[in-house]
Amino acid sequence: MYQVDLNCDLGESFGVYNIGVDEDILPFITSANIACGFHAGDASVMRKTVKLALEHKVAIGAHPGLPDLIGFGRRNLEISPQDAYDMVVYQVGALAGFVKSEGGIMYHVKPHGALYNMAAKRQDLSEAIAQAVYNIDPTLILFGLSGSELVHAGERIGLQTAHEVFADRTYQLNGMLTPRSRSDALISDQQRAISQVVRMIREGVVMSQQGKDIHIKAHTVCIHGDGSHALLFATQIRNILENTEIVVQAVGCK
Numbered sequence: 001m002y003q004v005d006l007n008c009d010l011g012e013s014f015g016v017y018n019i020g021v022d023e024d025i026l027p028f029i030t031s032a033n034i035a036c037g038f039h040a041g042d043a044s045v046m047r048k049t050v051k052l053a054l055e056h057k058v059a060i061g062a063h064p065g066l067p068d069l070i071g072f073g074r075r076n077l078e079i080s081p082q083d084a085y086d087m088v089v090y091q092v093g094a095l096a097g098f099v100k101s102e103g104g105i106m107y108h109v110k111p112h113g114a115l116y117n118m119a120a121k122r123q124d125l126s127e128a129i130a131q132a133v134y135n136i137d138p139t140l141i142l143f144g145l146s147g148s149e150l151v152h153a154g155e156r157i158g159l160q161t162a163h164e165v166f167a168d169r170t171y172q173l174n175g176m177l178t179p180r181s182r183s184d185a186l187i188s189d190q191q192r193a194i195s196q197v198v199r200m201i202r203e204g205v206v207m208s209q210q211g212k213d214i215h216i217k218a219h220t221v222c223i224h225g226d227g228s229h230a231l232l233f234a235t236q237i238r239n240i241l242e243n244t245e246i247v248v249q250a251v252g253c254k
Helices: 022-028 043-055 081-101 113-121 123-136 149-157 190-202 230-243
Strands: 002-010 031-035 059-063 106-109 141-145 160-166 205-207 213-215 220-223 246-248
Touching (some): 002 059, 031 043, 081 106, 081 113, 113 141, 123 141, 123 149, 149 160, 190 230, 230 246
Parallel strands (some): 002 246, 031 059, 059 106, 141 160
16 A cells, blocks of 8 residues: 655745635645745744644644745755754744644644755755754654655654655756756646656656656655645645545654
8 A cells, every 4th residue: 555645835925925825725735834934934824824734634844944035945045054953943943832822733844945955965954954853852753855864864863754755846866856946847747747746656766857767765745835736736636646546644643
């Protein structure tokens, strides 16, 4: 039997600016990564998104990023491991307060954007992030790019980890995501994206941009909630997975 989690980055609105279709997409996912105010989100958005996730019985996770609202946390910043540790503790702690105040449980942490990608390659940053998560709550699950330094750091420190794959992103031969600065970074063809996801789950491989299959673990699949066809894609991928006898369930939930 195959099993996978469907996660989505939510709570990315800010003030009067609305981003994504959070309430509409929640029925089709099993885990929500909620922005914590640095790259997106604010206190009111965090509270509302936590409430929505609990109403839909979706597992809640923190989505800490770099302090870069203008760049949506997708621009690399020069930070030290101590910076990374402090940023993660600060943001996860903030979301944990809202989760607790609403009577919920936090299940996981998934870094966002540039912080996520830097930690996928840099052992020092990945270890700082893993240490921050462990020190906050060693029962939290650390989400990271499949096969990356981040999941390895989590495993070494004793955290449960989830190897994450992406439905709408292309891969390089070394297992890294194609940088967003390149024109071939995103998959816009929904059928191609769905086929990629099914292969990653059932066969444990993904076709790289160099034309060769690479081995990959797929515990959780990211569906971006800010795309123009995000809701349609979420609906389609959930239906396809269930119709191909793949159990869709949050990581760590029974």
